[in-house]
C-alpha cells in the first residue's frame with residue numbers, strides 16, 4: 001500500500017482529501033503545517049508527498065527543497081491556485097514531480113498520483129521537459145492522461161505505451177493501417193487518434209461501418225450517386241470517399257465487404273479516382289485509408305473470402321489494440337475517466353468506487369473490453385445513491401465471474417466465445433438485440449460472430 005503525506009493548512013480540505021485517498025486504497029498521513037510535516041518526514045518514509053505551496057509557517061518552495069534534500073527519490077506533487085503557474089514552474093525546477101491546480105476533481109488527483117507513483121523508478125524528466133509540461137498543461141489540463149470528458153486515455157501500462165508509440169509513429173505518414181483487436185478495445189478511437197495527429201487533421205475523418213451497409217448499396221455509399229440513377233436515388237448523394245477527400249476514411253468491420261465491393265474499393269485505391277453512380281465524370285480523390293477488423297483477415301484471405309491484393313493494400317502496417325486484460329494497469333485510469341463521463345451525462349456526482357468494487361473490477365476478465373467497462377460504470381452510477389459505487393450496483397456477471405477461457409482445460413477462446421453466444425441466444429429466446437446486450441457487444445458484433453462461427457439459427 002503506497003504511503004502518502006498530505007501537507008495542507010486548510011484542515012477541512014485536507015481531511016476530505018485524506019478520506020478520499022484512503023478510500024482509494026492509500027495509506028494517508030496528514031500535516032497542517034510545514035513544521036509538523038518536516039518532523040513526520042524525518043521520522044518515517046513516504047512513497048509520495050502532496051503539498052500545498054502556500055503554508056502559513058514556511059515557504060512552500062523552500063519546504064519542497066528540504067523534502068528533496070532528505071528524500072530525493074520521493075515524488076512531490078504541489079497543489080497550486082489557478083493563477084500560480086509561475087510558482088508551479090519554479091516548483092518543477094526545484095524537483096517537484098508534477099503540480100495540480102486547485103480546485104481539482106477527485107479523478108484528476110487520482111491520475112496525477114497514479115502517474116507519479118508509476119514513474120517513481122523511471123528517470124526524472126529534464127527541467128526543460130517539465131517546463132514544457134507545465135505550459136502544455138495550462139493549455140490542456142492533464143493532457144498526458146486525458147483531455148476532457150470526451151477525451152482519450154493514453155494509459156500507463158506497457159501495452160498502452162507501445163500502442164501510443166505506434167500511433168505516433170504511423171500518424172504523420174500516409175500509410176494504410178489495419179487496426180485489429182477484440183470488440184470494444186478502442187479500434188475506432190485509435191483510428192481517430194491517428195487522424196488527429198496526422199497532417200490531414202484539418203480535413204474530414206469519415207467512419208464507415210462496412211458491416212452495416214447492404215451490399216447492393218455499397219457502391220453508392222462509397223462513391224455517391226446522381227439523382228435518378230437508380231430507384232430510390234431521389235437526390236444527388238456524396239459518397240464517403242468524396243466526404244473524406246483530403247482527410248481520412250476509416251472502414252470499420254472491413255471483413256464484411258462483399259467480394260464485388262472489395263474489387264471496387266481496390267480499384268478506387270489504385271486509380272485514386274472515383275465516379276458517382278450514374279455519372280461519367282471522374283473525381284480525383286486523396287484519402288488515407290484506415291481499416292479495422294476483429295476477425296482474422298488472413299484466415300479470410302486463405303479461405304478466399306477476402307482478396308489478398310486488397311489485404312496487402314490496406315495493411316501497410318498493423319496496429320493491434322490490447323484487450324483490457326492486457327492493460328490492467330490502466331484499469332483505474334479508465335474507471336475514473338468513465339466515472340467522470342457517466343457523472344456528466346447523468347448529472348450525478350459520484351466520487352468513486354468502494355474497495356470491494358475495485359477488487360471485483362480487478363478480478364473480472366472484461367470480455368467486452370472498454371465498452372463493457374464503460375457500460376458497467378454508467379449503469380452503476382445510475383444505480384448509486386451515495387458517494388461511492390458499492391457492489392450492489394454491479395451486474396451479477398461481474399460479481400460471479402465465469403471461468404476464464406484459459407482456465408478451462410483444452411478449451412480454445414473461440415470455442416468459449418461460441419458457447420457464450422449460443423447460451424446468450426438461448427437465454428433470450430434467440431432475440432439478437434437482447435443477446436447482444438447480455439454479451440455486452442453491439443448487435444453488429446454479434447451478427448459478425450454468428451457469421452464467423454456459421455451458427456445455424
Ligand SMILES: Nc1ncnc2c1ncn2[C@@H]1O[C@H](COP(=O)(O)OP(=O)(O)OP(=O)(O)O)[C@@H](O)[C@H]1O
Pocket residue numbers: 151152153154181182183184185186187188189190252292294337370371374442445
Ligand atoms: N483510449 C480510450 N480512452 C477513452 N475511451 C476509450 C478509449 N478507447 C476506447 N474508448 C471507449 O470505449 C468504447 C469502445 O471503443 P471503440 O468503439 O473505439 O471500440 P472498437 O474496438 O472500435 O469496437 P467494435 O469492435 O465493437 O467496433 C467507446 O465508447 C470509446 O469511447
